[in-house]
Amino acid sequence: MPFGGTGLRQRSRNPFSDNVARALTDETNLRRLEELDLNDRGLRDIWETIVATGRRCSEVVQLRLDCIGRYRGLAMLWHDQTKVGNYNEGIRIPEPIYHRLDARRTKTLQLFEKRYGRTPAAAERPGLALFPSRVRNPNGQQPISYGHFNQRFKTWISGLDLGGAYVAHQARHTLATNLLRAGATLTHIRRYLGQLSERMAEHYVKITNSDLEDVLNTIWVTGPGAPNPGELLSGDTTPMDRETALALALDLSRRSTPADGGFCTYQPVVDGGSCPWKLDCENCDNFVLSGADLLYWRRKAEQWRSIAENAPDDATADYLHTVFEPTAQAIKGLEQALAALGILDEALTLDLRRPQDYFHRTWSTAFHARDLAALQASGPDATGKP
Structure with missing residues (x-):
C-alpha cells in the first residue's frame, strides 16, 4: 500500500x-x-x-x-x-x-x-x-x-x-x-x-x-492613421532594450478604454467623455493595437476584400481598395513584426478578445505610435544598430 x-x-x-x-x-x-x-x-x-x-x-x-x-x-x-x-x-x-x-x-x-x-x-x-x-x-x-x-x-x-x-x-x-x-x-x-x-x-x-510579456513589448507598429501605416517601430529583427520599452509603455488598463479592435488612449474619452472624431478609430493617432488584435483585423481584411470583389465596377473596387489600404498596411506590418520575433503562429491562435482579456497585463500594455516612431527616427538603438 x-x-x-x-x-x-x-x-x-x-x-x-x-x-x-x-x-x-x-x-x-x-x-x-x-x-x-x-x-x-x-x-x-x-x-x-x-x-x-x-x-x-x-x-x-x-x-x-x-x-x-x-x-x-x-x-x-x-x-x-x-x-x-x-x-x-x-x-x-x-x-x-x-x-x-x-x-x-x-x-x-x-x-x-x-x-x-x-x-x-x-x-x-x-x-x-x-x-x-x-x-x-x-x-x-x-x-x-x-x-x-x-x-x-x-x-x-x-x-x-x-x-x-x-x-x-x-x-x-x-x-x-x-x-x-x-x-x-x-x-x-x-x-x-x-x-x-x-x-x-x-x-x-x-x-x-x-x-511573452517581454516579447510583446517589442511588436508594435504604426497604426492605420499614421503617415506610414504598418511601419516596424523596433527594427526588422532587433527589439528595443527593455528599459526603453518600459519607459514608453502605456498601462492600458488605467489610461485607455477598449475600442473596436484595439484601445483608445485619448484621455477625455478614457475619462468618460464623447469622442470628438465620432469613433473614427482607424484614422486616429490615439488608437493603438497589439499582437492580440491580429486575428480580429485579419478577419476584417477578409471581409473588406469580399466587399471589393463584389463591387459593381472596377472603379468602385479600386476606390474601396484605396480606402482599405492604410489598414491593410498596418496589418501587414504587425504580421511582419510578429513573424520576425517568431510568435506569428501563436498570435493567429488567439480568438477575438473577451472582456476578461483586458485585465491581463500581456494584452493591456501598448505604446503610442508617435513615441516609437520618434525613437526609431532618433538613430541607433542601445546595441548600436540603426
Missing part, C-alpha cells in the same frame, strides 16, 4: 534550471555516467535520448532493436507511447541521437552473437530489446529495468553535487518549456511529447508568460 500522511515527499516535476541542465549535458559529466555503466548497457544512450526527445524514461528503456530508421532521408524513432506494447509511434530525432542509437544497436547485435553464436533471425528482431538485461533474459527480449537505470542515475546526480534531488522525468518538462519559448504551441507540444496533463500545460504557460 502507498504510504500516506504529511510526511510523503513529492518528487519535483519542474523543468531543470539552466545551470542544472548544462551540468547534465556536459561531456565530462556524461563520461562519469558512462563509468557507472559497468556492463555497458547503454545508460548514457538512454539519458541523451530522453534529453533530446522528451520521451518518458520507460519509453526509452523499453526501445526495440529496430526502433530507428530513415524515411525519405529523415531520422525517425519508433516507440511505445501507449504502454501496452504498440511500438508504432514515430517522431523525428536529431542526427546525433540517431547515430548513437545505431551504434548501440550494433553493440546489442554483437552481444546476441556472442551469447548464441549466431545472428538473430528476421522473426526474432522485432522482439529484441535495444538495451537488453543481463539477468533473466533467455531470448534477448527483456530490457534493463527502470529501477536499474534510476539507481545509477541517482548515484550520478549525487556525485555531481547539484544541490537538489532531480529525476530523469524533469528532462521531459525542460524540453516542453524550451519548445514553448521557441514559439511552439501547447497543441504541437502535446502532440510531440504525448499525453501531457492539463495541470502541466498550465504550468508551462505560467513559466512562459513572463517571456
Whole structure:
C-alpha cells in the first residue's frame, strides 16, 4: 500500500534550471555516467535520448532493436507511447541521437552473437530489446529495468553535487518549456511529447508568460492613421532594450478604454467623455493595437476584400481598395513584426478578445505610435544598430 500522511515527499516535476541542465549535458559529466555503466548497457544512450526527445524514461528503456530508421532521408524513432506494447509511434530525432542509437544497436547485435553464436533471425528482431538485461533474459527480449537505470542515475546526480534531488522525468518538462519559448504551441507540444496533463500545460504557460510579456513589448507598429501605416517601430529583427520599452509603455488598463479592435488612449474619452472624431478609430493617432488584435483585423481584411470583389465596377473596387489600404498596411506590418520575433503562429491562435482579456497585463500594455516612431527616427538603438 502507498504510504500516506504529511510526511510523503513529492518528487519535483519542474523543468531543470539552466545551470542544472548544462551540468547534465556536459561531456565530462556524461563520461562519469558512462563509468557507472559497468556492463555497458547503454545508460548514457538512454539519458541523451530522453534529453533530446522528451520521451518518458520507460519509453526509452523499453526501445526495440529496430526502433530507428530513415524515411525519405529523415531520422525517425519508433516507440511505445501507449504502454501496452504498440511500438508504432514515430517522431523525428536529431542526427546525433540517431547515430548513437545505431551504434548501440550494433553493440546489442554483437552481444546476441556472442551469447548464441549466431545472428538473430528476421522473426526474432522485432522482439529484441535495444538495451537488453543481463539477468533473466533467455531470448534477448527483456530490457534493463527502470529501477536499474534510476539507481545509477541517482548515484550520478549525487556525485555531481547539484544541490537538489532531480529525476530523469524533469528532462521531459525542460524540453516542453524550451519548445514553448521557441514559439511552439501547447497543441504541437502535446502532440510531440504525448499525453501531457492539463495541470502541466498550465504550468508551462505560467513559466512562459513572463517571456511573452517581454516579447510583446517589442511588436508594435504604426497604426492605420499614421503617415506610414504598418511601419516596424523596433527594427526588422532587433527589439528595443527593455528599459526603453518600459519607459514608453502605456498601462492600458488605467489610461485607455477598449475600442473596436484595439484601445483608445485619448484621455477625455478614457475619462468618460464623447469622442470628438465620432469613433473614427482607424484614422486616429490615439488608437493603438497589439499582437492580440491580429486575428480580429485579419478577419476584417477578409471581409473588406469580399466587399471589393463584389463591387459593381472596377472603379468602385479600386476606390474601396484605396480606402482599405492604410489598414491593410498596418496589418501587414504587425504580421511582419510578429513573424520576425517568431510568435506569428501563436498570435493567429488567439480568438477575438473577451472582456476578461483586458485585465491581463500581456494584452493591456501598448505604446503610442508617435513615441516609437520618434525613437526609431532618433538613430541607433542601445546595441548600436540603426
